[in-house]
Amino acid sequence: MKISAKYSHLNGLEWLVYHHPTSWQEIQDAISCVDASKCRTKVSKEKNMYGKLLYEPSALNACFKQELGQRGWLNATTNSFYVSDDPSVTEQLLELPYEEQKKLLKSMGKPLIRSSNAADFEKDRVSIEVQFGKYSFVQFDLFIKHAANYMHNRIDLGIEIVPMKALESEMSSGPPYYEKHLHEILRQGRIFPPVPLILIGVEP
Structure with a gap:
């Protein structure tokens, strides 16, 4: 997979590149090693896409878990x-x-x-959520998980990885997509959510 777009909220990306350049490289490498073609295994039962082969969210999540795990990104403390x-x-x-x-x-x-x-992954006070499930979960991640952990001094940065619209359109209805959540972040204003973030949009 590849990173097609990214947004740095409250200088999140700049902070990561300065303080943990190796971590940023690990994240990029992990994404590039995910073979999305192996995750196109779900046969749609939806009326407008019946019989079409779609990307399976749980399979994509498993691939990210494997690649990030190999690079030392562990499940966060609950x-x-x-x-x-x-x-x-x-x-x-x-x-x-x-x-x-x-x-x-x-x-x-x-x-x-x-x-x-708990976040999906954590390392060096940076938490990562990989979200290919329901779009509402991204809002929970951004405004509850990342923000709360930052305000309680558990993390310094939150990262949210979501599909681009081009990938979301090849999935069952309901997953998030980068363009929508970029809009949601910017709509809140410059300082909300009150936590440095990197929103990453990926596609095959």
Whole structure:
């Protein structure tokens, strides 16, 4: 595959090239080694593309996992936390370590509702999400995962890898595409989301 477009939000790409040039090269090399032709295995059942051979998102994800994994990009540490329906309790939970959150909820007689999130890949305080699934997941990655991890000082940069529209059109309906999410980022204004990002669009 190849990188067809990229966007640097809050100088994310410039930061990576300056601080971790090897990491940026590894990401480019990993993308170039993904053979998308091997992932064109899904026979469409959709009315407007019935019988057409499409790219399989899970197969593409597996290829990226293999290539990035070989270069030392590992699954990120899972960040666990508790949640509550009470705003005042939630504000307190946000300030506490995980085990202290549990103690607080027990002392208040509140139910223990555990949640968590983790990036697909992480290395040198840089997290990568490879998103060929549903387009709504990209918004969650950008505005929840990357932003939260940055604000909690777990990462310095978030990277989102998505298909270009040309690739998305050869997939089942629902996947994200670069052009749409570039629009979403720029529509928010210059400083939102409040985290340095690189949006990468790929295609065969």
